[in-house]
Amino acid sequence: MIEQDTFVKSTASDKRFRKELTTIDLLFLSLGGIIGSGWLFAAAGASMLAGPAAVLSWIIGGLIVLVIALVYAELGGMIPRSGAIVRYGQYSHGGLAGFLFGWAYFLSAVSVPAIEAEGVITYAGTYVKGLVTPTGVLTAVGILLAAILMLGFFFLNYFGIKVMGKTNTGMTWWKLIIPSATVALLLTVHFNIGNFFLKTGFVTYGWSSVFEAISVSGIVFSYLGFRQALDYGGEAKNPQRSVPIATILSVVIGIALYALLQVVFIGQVNWAAVGVAPGQWSALSGGVVTAPFATLASSAGLVFLSYFLFADAYVSPSGTLNVYLGTSQRTLYGLATLGYLGKSMSDVNRKHRVPILPLIASLVIGYIFFAPFPSWYKLVGFISSSTVFTYIVGGSALQVFRREASELKRPFRLKGASILSPIAFVGATLIVYWSGWPLVAYLVIAILIGLIVYAAFYLAGKSAINIFSGKHFKGGAWLLAYMGAITLLSYFGEKAYGGTGLIPFPWDFLVMILVAIGFYFWSVYSGFKTDEITEIIESGMQYLPSEEAAQAPAGKK
Numbered sequence: 001m002i003e004q005d006t007f008v009k010s011t012a013s014d015k016r017f018r019k020e021l022t023t024i025d026l027l028f029l030s031l032g033g034i035i036g037s038g039w040l041f042a043a044a045g046a047s048m049l050a051g052p053a054a055v056l057s058w059i060i061g062g063l064i065v066l067v068i069a070l071v072y073a074e075l076g077g078m079i080p081r082s083g084a085i086v087r088y089g090q091y092s093h094g095g096l097a098g099f100l101f102g103w104a105y106f107l108s109a110v111s112v113p114a115i116e117a118e119g120v121i122t123y124a125g126t127y128v129k130g131l132v133t134p135t136g137v138l139t140a141v142g143i144l145l146a147a148i149l150m151l152g153f154f155f156l157n158y159f160g161i162k163v164m165g166k167t168n169t170g171m172t173w174w175k176l177i178i179p180s181a182t183v184a185l186l187l188t189v190h191f192n193i194g195n196f197f198l199k200t201g202f203v204t205y206g207w208s209s210v211f212e213a214i215s216v217s218g219i220v221f222s223y224l225g226f227r228q229a230l231d232y233g234g235e236a237k238n239p240q241r242s243v244p245i246a247t248i249l250s251v252v253i254g255i256a257l258y259a260l261l262q263v264v265f266i267g268q269v270n271w272a273a274v275g276v277a278p279g280q281w282s283a284l285s286g287g288v289v290t291a292p293f294a295t296l297a298s299s300a301g302l303v304f305l306s307y308f309l310f311a312d313a314y315v316s317p318s319g320t321l322n323v324y325l326g327t328s329q330r331t332l333y334g335l336a337t338l339g340y341l342g343k344s345m346s347d348v349n350r351k352h353r354v355p356i357l358p359l360i361a362s363l364v365i366g367y368i369f370f371a372p373f374p375s376w377y378k379l380v381g382f383i384s385s386s387t388v389f390t391y392i393v394g395g396s397a398l399q400v401f402r403r404e405a406s407e408l409k410r411p412f413r414l415k416g417a418s419i420l421s422p423i424a425f426v427g428a429t430l431i432v433y434w435s436g437w438p439l440v441a442y443l444v445i446a447i448l449i450g451l452i453v454y455a456a457f458y459l460a461g462k463s464a465i466n467i468f469s470g471k472h473f474k475g476g477a478w479l480l481a482y483m484g485a486i487t488l489l490s491y492f493g494e495k496a497y498g499g500t501g502l503i504p505f506p507w508d509f510l511v512m513i514l515v516a517i518g519f520y521f522w523s524v525y526s527g528f529k530t531d532e533i534t535e536i537i538e539s540g541m542q543y544l545p546s547e548e549a550a551q552a553p554a555g556k557k
Helices: 002-014 023-034 038-078 085-093 095-124 140-158 161-188 193-197 207-216 219-231 239-268 292-299 303-337 356-368 376-404 417-434 439-459 470-492 507-526 531-539 547-551
Strands: none
Touching (some): 023 161, 023 219, 038 219, 038 239, 038 292, 038 376, 038 417, 085 095, 085 376, 085 531, 095 140, 095 303, 095 439, 140 356, 161 303, 207 219, 207 417, 219 303, 239 292, 292 303, 376 417, 376 439, 376 507, 417 439, 417 470
């Protein structure tokens, strides 16, 4: 059977990856994804949308992502694979759902290196003229420098996971220390707690803005790095233990750090210095927006800290760029191993033990995002919504696997999964909705364009799966209906989210929850024991050894 042959070939490719990564390496890969350009810009963006209540936006968004991460911790420990997230939809719901989720995930991953490079150049533009316009848009020179930066990290990924992983660990230590020091210093020097209690109110622009900030200001974008431990799970020494620990712990650390950073940002805004009336958060501009914490540190007299922050503006986004270039590479690899994109995309270089063609494709496609999204704030909403869209399947897949593959070992078994799984599904749906109209429509269109890409490979005879055949279409039909439903609800939803206001807040909130619950149960019902899961169960290939370990004599493994 062609699909089973594809699965066997993908397993052989999986074994070529080196098993080099420890629990700390995976944790730091996730933290490296979480602490990137988001910490440099998102606190300012969230404050402009929600005022002091932005602190609540970070906590609410973090808790939603934590529930999603808990669901994926069981999946990642149960079936650790490189490019894992793009595989779970395929394993639980077949080809149609698997491809659409995988394509959406690729769109989100491949665009992150571009936004991180934009973050570096945006900070540099505060003291190097000609890189960024006054509105924060990169000039031609700025885009060229961002492209060169991405090229440098292409080579780090090219030379293999050990070089890339250890480089990231060193960079992440820096990325943890600098934000933590920023919190400690700005909490004790000229901190104005009165900024939380101005006449404009704590919830300055209403509760709808608190939720909107979660999606479009960079909050969810900042948390999404937890997925790195999952995507690199196939290259871990002990994935059954390391993947769940790294996934959950990275989100917990991220929530604590980002909530504190938002607190110090609000308390450090000097209204006289920025030339804005107290409480007019939406009117913030200039250095407070383009270089937020560095500007605040200078205003507080902490000039030495501002120097470190400008330096960190290179390290933090660059480290995340490094991680996500590898992630997009593994995402294309994962799609290829599932039989969608042809054998050449799943070939792993025997010398460096990385898939080279997907790495090159990721770099080139990443460059394309500079054209429609030439600034950090323009790209962050698209990345957030497209990434969270792919997490919708997690809770559903977990329940399908418990029903159809109960015999698989689960080193981490999520307690209360029957409750947390639908919460994860609903939470992801709300985050996509909060990103607003017309961004939801753009996302759905971009995902559906993936079907054209698939059709090209299929008609060329390079795709091993007909995603519109009976079982694959039946398993994924709910997803097509789901995309249509959230598009319509976004259009008719709250005006603050760009909709017509036919369903205003908070009724839109209630309607989205009820619709999401309905689609959750449909998705769980639609899941089935796919050929891949059957093969994993029957062959005992739940945990894959490296090629060297598989070939070594029994006494030397």
